[in-house]
Amino acid sequence: MLNTMLEKELEDFYQEVLNKYVESTKKSRKLYHTGIEVFPQGVSYSIRYFDPYPIYVRKAHGCKLWDADDNEYTDYWLGHGALILGHTSRPIIDAVKEQLERGTHFGFCHELEIKFAKTIMKHLPSVEMIRFTNSGTEANMYVTRLARAYTKRKFIVKVLGGWHGSYDALHVKVTPPFDKLDTAGLLEEITKYTLTINFNSISDVEKVFQIHGDNIACVIVEPVLGAGGAIPARREFLKVLREYCDKYNALLIFDEVITGFRVSLGGAQRLYNVYPDLTVLGKIIGGGFPIGAFGGKREIMELIDECKYQDKSLRVFHGGTFTANPISLTAGLRTINILEEENPYIKFEEMTSKVIEEGNSLASRYNINMFFTGICSIIGIHFTNKRPENAIEAYESRWSFLIYKLFHKYCIIGKIIYMTEKMPHLLLSTQHTWSDIEYLLNVIEDFIRKLSNVLRT
Numbered sequence: 001m002l003n004t005m006l007e008k009e010l011e012d013f014y015q016e017v018l019n020k021y022v023e024s025t026k027k028s029r030k031l032y033h034t035g036i037e038v039f040p041q042g043v044s045y046s047i048r049y050f051d052p053y054p055i056y057v058r059k060a061h062g063c064k065l066w067d068a069d070d071n072e073y074t075d076y077w078l079g080h081g082a083l084i085l086g087h088t089s090r091p092i093i094d095a096v097k098e099q100l101e102r103g104t105h106f107g108f109c110h111e112l113e114i115k116f117a118k119t120i121m122k123h124l125p126s127v128e129m130i131r132f133t134n135s136g137t138e139a140n141m142y143v144t145r146l147a148r149a150y151t152k153r154k155f156i157v158k159v160l161g162g163w164h165g166s167y168d169a170l171h172v173k174v175t176p177p178f179d180k181l182d183t184a185g186l187l188e189e190i191t192k193y194t195l196t197i198n199f200n201s202i203s204d205v206e207k208v209f210q211i212h213g214d215n216i217a218c219v220i221v222e223p224v225l226g227a228g229g230a231i232p233a234r235r236e237f238l239k240v241l242r243e244y245c246d247k248y249n250a251l252l253i254f255d256e257v258i259t260g261f262r263v264s265l266g267g268a269q270r271l272y273n274v275y276p277d278l279t280v281l282g283k284i285i286g287g288g289f290p291i292g293a294f295g296g297k298r299e300i301m302e303l304i305d306e307c308k309y310q311d312k313s314l315r316v317f318h319g320g321t322f323t324a325n326p327i328s329l330t331a332g333l334r335t336i337n338i339l340e341e342e343n344p345y346i347k348f349e350e351m352t353s354k355v356i357e358e359g360n361s362l363a364s365r366y367n368i369n370m371f372f373t374g375i376c377s378i379i380g381i382h383f384t385n386k387r388p389e390n391a392i393e394a395y396e397s398r399w400s401f402l403i404y405k406l407f408h409k410y411c412i413i414g415k416i417i418y419m420t421e422k423m424p425h426l427l428l429s430t431q432h433t434w435s436d437i438e439y440l441l442n443v444i445e446d447f448i449r450k451l452s453n454v455l456r457t
């Protein structure tokens with residue numbers, strides 16, 4: 001933690017940056033004043049808010065977006081990470097336009113759903129059967145239910161700081177303080193069956209299985225912690241999870257909503273060479289349109305089959321009006337086909353490593369406690385006393401809270417935008433160029449230099 005004098009210096013620096021933000025975003029401020037009349041907090045999703053009001057986007061193209069005041073930003077948020085090809089990708093628009101003419105929503109079976117499923121399964125061999133949903137949250141809800149039904153057990157193990165959407169059983173210990181409920185309205189009777197472990201902690205895995213092993217239905221984990229800090233798992237952690245799940249007949253679920261088709265065509269499971277029983281997908285597979293999916297071992301997935309399981313107490317329900325919507329599937333299929341053709345993953349890894357390595361070396365050169373984490377197109381930035389290995393360290397070893405807001409605003413006035421204000425995770429698209437990366441590093445260096453002056457005074 002900073003001493004009072006340095007906090008004051010930091011506050012002055014923040015005020016200076018904030019004034020520039022307010023000066024350059026007058027139209028956004030005006031829109032926000034109207035937005036607050038109709039939406040709680042003025043926004044359609046609370047994480048889209050940042051202090052004192054967010055920018056309002058007017059249009060977006062490639063990796064750039066423009067706000068209501070015509071400021072141009074390089075976007076490292078990309079529609080919550082969904083737009084791996086960047087905004088308004090021409091082939092996606094063309095494919096969707098064609099599909100619009102053929103039908104926006106059938107509500108019946110259609111060939112595209114099979115073609116799309118096969119394409120996903122070709123890249124994810126652990127997915128032997130699949131079902132589509134409309135969001136990652138929904139997919140996680142179903143997959144949890146499936147695991148409980150299959151194992152006939154109650155307990156779910158998740159990671160502290162892991163985000164799987166706001167389904168009651170999974171909206172547990174996502175943000176600090178971790179000893180409080182994450183949202184009002186959650187019943188303890190429900191969350192008491194959700195156990196948490198620290199990301200990358202093998203001893204936590206051993207402990208939770210030793211105590212609860214025979215009652216654990218599943219362990220659900222993001223192989224790269226996303227909203228919890230863009231922190232990659234150590235392979236050993238995932239391997240041990242796999243071993244313990246096997247030993248205790250619990251299911252291992254990878255939530256690859258962020259990592260699916262982002263860290264490789266085969267997701268994080270291929271990168272780590274550790275395979276789950278069930279996989280959850282979302283974001284990228286919708287090509288910029290709403291989607292989610294879950295899939296895995298045939299024997300588990302077949303529990304959804306009403307023909308096979310006529311007794312409803314044995315089978316698992318899954319459905320939804322817009323499931324397998326042809327617009328999302330068209331955009332998603334085209335996206336995956338382009339990723340197959342372009343194979344951007346080596347470049348993603350090179351760009352990511354460059355930011356992480358140079359960022360870390362700049363921070364150490366200027367003696368600032370700032371750490372860059374991440375993997376293949378996912379970058380986390382932490383103002384912590386050490387490089388975080390999990391969300392607890394990412395949150396609890398912070399040496400200042402204001403620094404996060406300050407850095408976020410500093411980037412915005414430098415025409416770089418990422419989310420979130422409280423936990424920076426930057427995502428790349430195929431539209432980011434090496435000059436975007438150079439520019440990002442310049443802004444980071446500029447910031448670090450100014451910060452080191454402020455902290456030295």
Ligand code: PMP
Pocket residue numbers: 080134135136137138140163164165222226227255256257258282283291292
């Ligand atoms: N899982 C992970 C890993 C996510 O990052 C998210 C969303 N950011 C979700 C699930 C929830 O997905 P959705 O917002 O589509 O419901």
